[in-house]
Amino acid sequence: AQSVSQHNHHVILSEAASLELGCNYSYGGTVNLFWYVQYPGQHLQLLLKYFSGDPLVKGIKGFEAEFIKSKFSFNLRKPSVQWSDTAEYFCAVNSGGGADGLTFGKGTHLIIQP
């Protein structure tokens, strides 16, 4: 079974700092990769996704992620965070066959201090 590891459970940054959240997955075949965000009191929303093509994908709100196949990684980045980026971030993966829904990481709680 595939698994997803998010290295940082809690991250605290100041506004304008750069952000990188780590995500590694275990599945060795073709994968589809996602980052979801959950703002306080809200449901999950898709930030960005990778299916194929350019390994550097850009999402909403200035976020981007890079798929590095050799490292089984899909790290999320943002050059300059804002207070409004305070949220829970989830990395998720499913196999290229699409079976069994998505497997989520345990999440990273990001707090941005003004």
Next chain:
Amino acid sequence: DAEITQSPRHKITETGRQVTLACHQTWNHNNMFWYRQDLGHGLRLIHYSYGVQDTNKGEVSDGYSVSRSNTEDLPLTLESAASSQTSVYFCASSELRRGKLFFGEGSRLTVL
């Protein structure tokens, strides 16, 4: 606008009671999913369905059941609620099996 709605949004129940959480989507998606979200575990898949009359067990299906009698609804039933099932439950749907998930707003269940 198409949407996915869950009800109730909050429920408190007692151990041993049967509880059903409703999920209704208006996108006409074939694929629907139930996740639970717990601190330290992230989201874990409970059950999912790829179409009417199709249901499949996920990672943490014990104590839960689903039925899919139409495209729009995937109710989640706890036959005999346990305190370990206190959690926030999210329903989701997608057009493609591996596509973007659209999530409901969650149902917070407390089992006393």
